[in-house]
Amino acid sequence: MKKPDLPIPSYKASQFSWERSQDGAAEASDLGCTAGVAAGRQVWSDACDIGFTMTSDKTGTEKLFTLASERRNADNELEAWIFVSEDGFTATIYND
Numbered sequence: 001m002k003k004p005d006l007p008i009p010s011y012k013a014s015q016f017s018w019e020r021s022q023d024g025a026a027e028a029s030d031l032g033c034t035a036g037v038a039a040g041r042q043v044w045s046d047a048c049d050i051g052f053t054m055t056s057d058k059t060g061t062e063k064l065f066t067l068a069s070e071r072r073n074a075d076n077e078l079e080a081w082i083f084v085s086e087d088g089f090t091a092t093i094y095n096d
Contacts, residue, residue, distance in 0.1 A: 004043045004064065009052040011039075016054075022089045024054075027096040038081055039093045040067055051083065054091065065091050 011031055016024030033039045040050040043066060051066035065083035071092075073079050083091045 002044070002064075004051070004053070005045050006042055008041045008043055009039060010062075011052060011054050012057055013054055014057045016091060023092070024090065025092045025094065027094045029096050031093065033093070038067065040065070040081075040083065054085075063087070063089060065089070 009031075011026075013024065015031060016026045018024050028034075028037075028039055031039055038050055040052040043049045043051045043064070049066045051064055053062050053064055055062045063085045065085050067081060068084045069082045070078060071080040071082065078095045080092050080094045083093070085091075
């Protein structure tokens, strides 16, 4: 994993609900995020990727998640951000 060179948010895996072993979900407000503002920040000074790190409560392993897509409803209102890790984990953060 290329290490971020800018300060980005860090969350614990326990802040997410894990429906399947590699698919986590959380509400933005539970992570301390402002409505409508992505839960991640710019990761590298030379690229526009948005992301955050997540740390396993069990192992202490840290993973970098970067923004893959946004989910919008029929009125084009933002419903969720979908972040992915290099090894296939998905973290969906709902804009509540």
